[in-house]
Amino acid sequence: MKPDKYLKNYIAGALVPPESGEYLDNVNPATGKVYSFIPDSDERDVQKAVEAAAKAFPDWSSCGVRKRFRILLRLADIIEQNLEDFALAESEDAGKPVSMAASVDIPRAHENLRFFATAILHFAAESHHMEGEAVNYTLRQPLGVVGCISPWNLPLYLFTWKIAPALATGNCVVGKPSELTPMTAYLLSKACMEAGLPPGVLNIVHGLGPKAGQAIIEHPQVKAISFTGGTSTGRKIAATAAPVFKKLSLELGGKNPNIIFADCDFDQMMVDTLRSSFSNNGQICLCGSRIYVERPLYERFRDEFVKRTQFLKVGDPASPMSDLGALVSKSHMEKVQGYLQLAEVEGGKILCGGTPVEVGGECEGGYFLRPAIIEGLPIECRTNQEEIFGPVVTIQPFDTEEEAIALANGVPYGLASTVWTTNLPRAQRVAERIQAGIVWINCWMLRDLRTPFGGVKHSGVGREGGWEALRFFTEAKNVCMKY
Numbered sequence: 323m324k325p326d327k328y329l330k331n332y333i334a335g336a337l338v339p340p341e342s343g344e345y346l347d348n349v350n351p352a353t354g355k356v357y358s359f360i361p362d363s364d365e366r367d368v369q370k371a372v373e374a375a376a377k378a379f380p381d382w383s384s385c386g387v388r389k390r391f392r393i394l395l396r397l398a399d400i401i402e403q404n405l406e407d408f409a410l411a412e413s414e415d416a417g418k419p420v421s422m423a424a425s426v427d428i429p430r431a432h433e434n435l436r437f438f439a440t441a442i443l444h445f446a447a448e449s450h451h452m453e454g455e456a457v458n459y460t461l462r463q464p465l466g467v468v469g470c471i472s473p474w475n476l477p478l479y480l481f482t483w484k485i486a487p488a489l490a491t492g493n494c495v496v497g498k499p500s501e502l503t504p505m506t507a508y509l510l511s512k513a514c515m516e517a518g519l520p521p522g523v524l525n526i527v528h529g530l531g532p533k534a535g536q537a538i539i540e541h542p543q544v545k546a547i548s549f550t551g552g553t554s555t556g557r558k559i560a561a562t563a564a565p566v567f568k569k570l571s572l573e574l575g576g577k578n579p580n581i582i583f584a585d586c587d588f589d590q591m592m593v594d595t596l597r598s599s600f601s602n603n604g605q606i607c608l609c610g611s612r613i614y615v616e617r618p619l620y621e622r623f624r625d626e627f628v629k630r631t632q633f634l635k636v637g638d639p640a641s642p643m644s645d646l647g648a649l650v651s652k653s654h655m656e657k658v659q660g661y662l663q664l665a666e667v668e669g670g671k672i673l674c675g676g677t678p679v680e681v682g683g684e685c686e687g688g689y690f691l692r693p694a695i696i697e698g699l700p701i702e703c704r705t706n707q708e709e710i711f712g713p714v715v716t717i718q719p720f721d722t723e724e725e726a727i728a729l730a731n732g733v734p735y736g737l738a739s740t741v742w743t744t745n746l747p748r749a750q751r752v753a754e755r756i757q758a759g760i761v762w763i764n765c766w767m768l769r770d771l772r773t774p775f776g777g778v779k780h781s782g783v784g785r786e787g788g789w790e791a792l793r794f795f796t797e798a799k800n801v802c803m804k805y
């Protein structure tokens with residue numbers, strides 16, 4: 323399953339060019355060169371996609387869970403059978419190491435499909451008995467046409483995380499991947515055709531967020547929006563969708579704390595803290611970007627963390643030797659560099675990294691940056707308050723549990739958090755008080771797909787994962803039957 327130079331939209335079961343005939347450049351961030359072209363879709367393409375979805379809905383929603391289960395499993399199998407092609411495409415599009423795409427992104431994409439394909443077989447609703455009088459039962463019915471919009475950092479991983487529960491529950495989808503990373507969604511459309519997904523059940527419209535994305539949000543026939551992306555985009559989407567009472571699930575930005583107590587398992591903590599700081603160049607919404615270390619451990623932690631970070635190999639994503647690849651785009655790299663300058667203006671000391679890396683050869687024009695650790699910044703400064711979403715972390719000592727919790731909660735975001743300690747009562751106390759949708763204790767990014775996933779404060783509204791996702795994509799209807 324190979325990428326093409328000119329991508330097409332996937333509408334009504336067919337690959338079609340954009341109505342405008344216009345295309346956008348698709349850049350490989352590791353080379354800085356345009357390597358393919360994606361449809362610059364507009365409201366006309368979205369209209370066609372919504373019409374196709376609405377037409378497919380009566381059959382798809384009533385065909386029975388077993389049929390949906392079988393088709394989604396077939397789709398998962400096709401992705402798995404083509405893992406190498408998907409991983410290469412993800413790497414070329416997003417700049418991440420092929421090894422990461424092959425071990426994290428693509429396996430999780432087919433797992434998402436399998437998870438929700440099988441979950442739907444076990445999904446049940448409640449009944450409420452009024453003794454001697456009546457029985458109430460709840461019907462969980464699909465919504466109709468829904469919109470799924472995903473970001474560039476984990477492209478197929480997050481796209482399938484949305485469309486799998488939407489399709490499993492019997493909805494028809496109009497989806498839009500980020501225009502920075504469209505290729506694996508394009509390959510997915512080919513996989514859908516091979517899997518025998520009925521035409522119109524899933525439609526993928528490529529293009530710009532404010533144009534194609536906004537047209538999906540605004541379309542009156544789109545009943546719900548599942549969106550993952552930045553907080554400011556989430557705000558715009560809510561402003562459009564809330565007044566017309568669309569159901570909304572918003573998974574937004576983060577500024578996640580990593581609290582390290584002196585009694586932690588140091589070796590395990592170091593391994594995982596390196597991962598939680600710099601995996602995918604820090605471009606994972608769950609990465610810990612503010613590290614708080616109990617004072618007795620602080621210097622030992624800092625010295626070892628800097629040493630290990632300097633060992634990370636930044637290089638060609640195609641090389642198995644590379645720990646980190648390229649940042650996703652030139653403008654994103656400039657944004658991250660802007661924050662590094664700001665950190666210095668705010669009084670921070672860059673202990674390592676933050677400089678561009680000249681990889682050379684094929685990757686001469688790529689967007690490579692050495693991972694950076696910053697010390698000496700107060701919680702109130704912009705570097706510690708705003709999401710950078712790059713290979714940049716700040717570190718700071720703390721003296722008491724109370725202080726650590728206050729620092730952790732001292733930002734507008736509340737997505738994920740990590741606590742390192744062998745004192746389990748303390749771990750539980752801290753977990754109860756952290757304002758975040760996810761708390762990892764002595765681990766990071768250990769995901770059970772059955773668990774609720776989402777953020778508090780400016781990190782989002784609603785929950786995905788497990789039954790939460792199936793509930794989001796269905797409407798509960800109470801039927802009261804008197805006897």
Ligand code: NDP
Pocket residue numbers: 471472473474475480498499500501502529530531532533534535536537539550551552553555556558559573574575576606607608709711737777781782
């Ligand atoms: P953006 O908010 O810029 O974009 C996300 C998606 O929304 C893209 O497909 C984008 O299209 C589209 N979009 C942009 N504007 C609109 C609009 N007006 N209407 C509809 N769609 C629109 O986020 P990024 O792609 O930059 O992703 C990074 C962000 O995502 C970070 O803030 C990160 O924290 C967050 N994120 C959150 C996660 C979570 O689970 N909470 C998980 C992963 C990332 P286009 O790209 O074409 O502009």
